[in-house]
Amino acid sequence: xxxTQIDAVTLDGAGPLYDQIRRAIRDLxxxxxxxxxxxxxxxxxxxxxxxASRMTVHRALAQLAREGLILRRRRSGTxxxxxxxxxxxxxxxxxxxEVRELGQVYSYSILQRRDGKTSRELAxxxxxxxxxxxxxxxxxxxxxxxxxxxxxxxxHLSTIPQAADxxxxxTPPGDxxxxxSLWTQAEHAISAIAAEPQEAExxxxxxxxxxxxxxxxxxxxxxxxxxxxxLYPGGRHRFVGRFGPYGAV
Amino acid sequence: xxxTQIDAVTLDGAGPLYDQIRRAIRDLxxxxxxxxxxxxxxxxxxxxxxxASRMTVHRALAQLAREGLILRRRRSGTxxxxxxxxxxxxxxxxxxxEVRELGQVYSYSILQRRDGKTSRELAxxxxxxxxxxxxxxxxxxxxxxxxxxxxxxxxHLSTIPQAADxxxxxTPPGDxxxxxSLWTQAEHAISAIAAEPQEAExxxxxxxxxxxxxxxxxxxxxxxxxxxxxLYPGGRHRFVGRFGPYGAV
DNA sequence: AAGCTTGATTTGCATATGCAAATGAAAAAA
DNA sequence: TTTTTTCATTTGCATATGCAAATCAAGCTT
Numbered sequence: 001x002x003x004t005q006i007d008a009v010t011l012d013g014a015g016p017l018y019d020q021i022r023r024a025i026r027d028l029x030x031x032x033x034x035x036x037x038x039x040x041x042x043x044x045x046x047x048x049x050x051x052a053s054r055m056t057v058h059r060a061l062a063q064l065a066r067e068g069l070i071l072r073r074r075r076s077g078t079x080x081x082x083x084x085x086x087x088x089x090x091x092x093x094x095x096x097x098e099v100r101e102l103g104q105v106y107s108y109s110i111l112q113r114r115d116g117k118t119s120r121e122l123a124x125x126x127x128x129x130x131x132x133x134x135x136x137x138x139x140x141x142x143x144x145x146x147x148x149x150x151x152x153x154x155x156h157l158s159t160i161p162q163a164a165d166x167x168x169x170x171t172p173p174g175d176x177x178x179x180x181s182l183w184t185q186a187e188h189a190i191s192a193i194a195a196e197p198q199e200a201e202x203x204x205x206x207x208x209x210x211x212x213x214x215x216x217x218x219x220x221x222x223x224x225x226x227x228x229x230x231l232y233p234g235g236r237h238r239f240v241g242r243f244g245p246y247g248a249v
Numbered sequence: 250x251x252x253t254q255i256d257a258v259t260l261d262g263a264g265p266l267y268d269q270i271r272r273a274i275r276d277l278x279x280x281x282x283x284x285x286x287x288x289x290x291x292x293x294x295x296x297x298x299x300x301a302s303r304m305t306v307h308r309a310l311a312q313l314a315r316e317g318l319i320l321r322r323r324r325s326g327t328x329x330x331x332x333x334x335x336x337x338x339x340x341x342x343x344x345x346x347e348v349r350e351l352g353q354v355y356s357y358s359i360l361q362r363r364d365g366k367t368s369r370e371l372a373x374x375x376x377x378x379x380x381x382x383x384x385x386x387x388x389x390x391x392x393x394x395x396x397x398x399x400x401x402x403x404x405h406l407s408t409i410p411q412a413a414d415x416x417x418x419x420t421p422p423g424d425x426x427x428x429x430s431l432w433t434q435a436e437h438a439i440s441a442i443a444a445e446p447q448e449a450e451x452x453x454x455x456x457x458x459x460x461x462x463x464x465x466x467x468x469x470x471x472x473x474x475x476x477x478x479x480l481y482p483g484g485r486h487r488f489v490g491r492f493g494p495y496g497a498v
Numbered sequence: 499a500a501g502c503t504t505g506a507t508t509t510g511c512a513t514a515t516g517c518a519a520a521t522g523a524a525a526a527a528a
Numbered sequence: 529t530t531t532t533t534t535c536a537t538t539t540g541c542a543t544a545t546g547c548a549a550a551t552c553a554a555g556c557t558t
Contacts, residue, residue, distance in 0.1 A: 016511060032431045042538060053513045058539080074520040074539045083427075088437045089336040178332075182281045188337045188490045192441035192459040192483025210441040210459030210483065234441025234459065241437045265541060291508060302543045307509080323509045323550040 006041045006049050008033060017052055021060035029069055029080050040070055040078040067246060083245045090241040092188075094175045095141050095149060095230075104143040108172050111202070112138040115157065115164060126154055126227040127217070133157045135164065137173055140202055147203045149237075153228040160225060174228065181225055183218040190214055192234065203233050210234035255290045255298050257282060266301055270309035278318055278329050289319055289327040317495055332494045339490040341437075343424045344390050344398060344479075353392040357421050360451070361387040364406065364413060375403055375476040376466070382406045384413065386422055389451055396452045398486075402477040409474060423477065430474055432467040439463055441483060452482050459483040 008028055011020040028034045041049070046057045061078060064070045072078045099106040115135045118128055122136060134154040141148045153173055155163045160181050168176060191213050200207040212232040218225045257277055260269040277283045290298070295306045310327060313319045321327045348355040364384045367377055371385060383403040390397045402422055404412045409430055417425060440462050449456040461481040467474045 018511080030431070030433060044538080055514080056512060058541095059512095062540085072539065075522055075537055076520090077538065086341045086435075087338040088341050088435075089338055090437075090439070092335045092337050182279070182332075184279055184493055186335075186337075186492055186494075188339075188492070189487045190339075190439055190461070191487035192461040192481075194459045194483075208457070210443045212439070212441040212461075232441075234443075238438045238440035243435055243437070244433055267541075293508080304544080305542060307511095308542095311510085321509065324507055324552055325550090326508065 004034065004039050004041055006045055009041075009046065009049065011050065018056050018059040018063075021046070021050060021052065021057060022063055025060065025064060026069060034080050036080050036082040038080045040080065042077055069246060086245055087243065088241050089243045090239045094178065095151075095172065096175060099141065099143040099148060102143060105145070106141070106143065107145070108139055108141045110137060110139045110168060112136075118154070122154065125152075125229070128154070128224070128227065132224070137168070139172065141172070147233075150199055150202055150231040151228060152231075153226060155226045156224045159220065159223045173226075177218075177226055182220055183225055184220050186216060186218040188214070188216050190239070193231075195231070195233075199231060203231070205233050212237055212239075253283065253288050253290055255294055258290075258295065258298065260299065267305050267308040267312075270295070270299060270301065270306060271312055274309065274313060275318060283329050285329050285331040287329045289329065291326055335494055336492070337490050338492045339488045343427065344400075344421065345424060348390070348392040348397060351392060354394070355390070355392065356394070357388055357390045359386060359388045359417060361385075367403070371403065374401075374478070377403070377473070377476070381473070386417070388417075388421065390421070396482075399448055399451055399480040400477060401480075402475060404475045405473045408469065408472045422475075426467075426475055431469055432474055433469050435465060435467040437463070437465050439488070442480075444480070444482075448480060452480070454482050461486055461488075 009021075009024050011017075011024055014020065025034075025040065034040070040061070043054050043057045043061065046052070046061075047054050050057070061070065061072065065072050065078075068084055069081055070078050071081045093101060095108075096106045113135065116133065118126075118131050118134055118136075122128075122134075123131060132154075134156055137151070137153045137155070139151045139153075141151065151172075151174070155173060155177070157164050160177070162180065163173075163177075166176060171179070192210055193213050194208045195203065195205055195211050197207040199211075200209060203211075205211075211234045214230040214232070215228070216230070217227040258270075258273050260266075260273055263269065274283075274289065283289070289310070292303050292306045292310065295301070295310075296303050299306070310319065310321065314321050314327075317333055318330055319327050320330045342350060344357075345355045362384065365382065367375075367380050367383055367385075371377075371383075372380060383405055386400070386402045386404070388400045388402075390400065400421075400423070404422065404426070406413050409426070411429065412422075412426075415425060420428070441459055442462050443457045444452065444454060444460050446456040448460075449458065452460075454460075460483045463479040463481070464477070465479070466476040
């Protein structure tokens with residue numbers, strides 16, 4: 001069952017020894033030569049076959065274990081893990097970057113700003129647990145002068161008090177927050193909705209047209225920092241990600 | 250500039266020493282005590298302060314470097330890295346899992362299947378580079394008997410020939426492929442579109458209603474495996490991910 | 499002043515050694 | 529037979545040691 005072709009492990013001489021070992025075994029797994037459940041030879045066997053010390057072999061295997069490719073248990077040995085439930089990775093670029101990535105000219109304008117306690121309606125829209133002192137901003141981002149995305153955001157002034165004195169004239173609030181705050185947790189939801197009439201007018205599309213809605217909330221430890229709703233005209237925008245079974249490529 | 254409060258590094262005595270060191274430094278970074286650019290004390294200094302060997306300190310720092318929290322350069326030393334361009338992670342569950350996760354009963358039915366060379370129209374819809382021998386399937390997934398998502402898929406028979414003899418009666422093709430093929434690359438795009446009349450009828454929604462469209466293509470090395478378009482009624486579905494600046498939480 | 503050489507600092511890699519923890523299997527005891 | 533004990537295998541952790549590579553800085557030369 002766990003008889004593995006140890007001879008299949010061959011080094012390519014490129015780079016550090018531990019990394020050669022790591023890549024050699026990783027490639028056998030990714031190529032399917034060692035399918036899930038296959039026994040990986042014990043450290044001593046690899047050590048002799050490859051002429052490396054046990055610590056070096058261990059380093060390679062420990063890293064593969066951290067990456068989730070193999071499972072290791074004392075005495076029972078090491079086996080190839082089953083591919084994990086996969087993740088799709090979507091880059092979160094700042095909106096200016098996103099627009100420039102498309103080769104277009106970025107600009108933005110603040111449509112409205114109001115600071116103060118959250119109304120019941122606002123708290124509901126952003127799923128805020130309790131009333132809070134926030135800055136509430138509405139703004140529109142443009143790509144080559146055309147509406148690109150409509151942003152509706154609250155910033156928790158109790159967590160980021162310096163936002164109260166910031167006009168966001170130079171930098172839109174999303175980017176400003178990235179520079180002026182630390183976040184440890186975020187939640188991200190993507191859904192599709194029909195544009196409301198006033199949203200459609202701002203985005204220069206027809207009411208009822210499908211839009212991508214990105215809702216994001218971020219925290220530092222337990223303190224909420226900001227919550228934002230980004231409305232993208234659906235026909236024009238898509239989120240793309242490229243990845244492999246064990247993470248980004 | 251790089252004078253760091255080395256006294257801030259304190260161990261908690263829980264678990265392996267190298268991991269205590271790793272976590273101690275990681276926490277100082279995440280808490281903002283050591284902002285980006287801050288100099289991390291050299292291995293020798295940490296070694297003396299913590300009473301650990303250099304190899305152990307090195308192990309902790311090397312791991313933090315792999316995780317992207319710190320940057321290390323010979324002779325110049327180690328500094329805290331700037332938070333990376335973040336990724337949002339969305340779990341890709343199989344559709345049966347996705348439905349069961351919601352606490353609903355899963356079922357599916359194959360609406361149509363046709364194997365053979367791709368038509369021009371089909372090749373365009375799935376962005377296939379050239380004509381190919383594929384299985385083309387259309388199916389509908391149900392949650393508690395109600396339409397959940399409409400699936401339109403091609404499977405490359407040159408890469409996965411055994412799909413030609415598979416009826417997908419027990420397992421829907423997405424899950425079957427996960428079990429019967431290896432993939433090394435995937436591309437994933439999310440957009441919002443209005444439902445076409447025939448799509449709307451199948452999903453039991455009104456034509457023109459906003460839907461989430463997930464398009465995914467997977468490869469093994471350079472060989473295409475499958476391409477799929479998943480159409481979710483927008484109002485009912487959203488993709489949610491939770492994550493931190495340095496990866497999944 | 500500009501370029502070159504030398505030296506010192508810091509990280510990176512590999513090895514050898516020793517012990518500890520987990521645990522499957524065999525041996526011994528009930 | 530069943531349970532317990534012992535033993536051996538395998539991984540995990542930590543240390544000490546030595547050398548190599550990168551590179552900043554100081555000193556030297558021209």
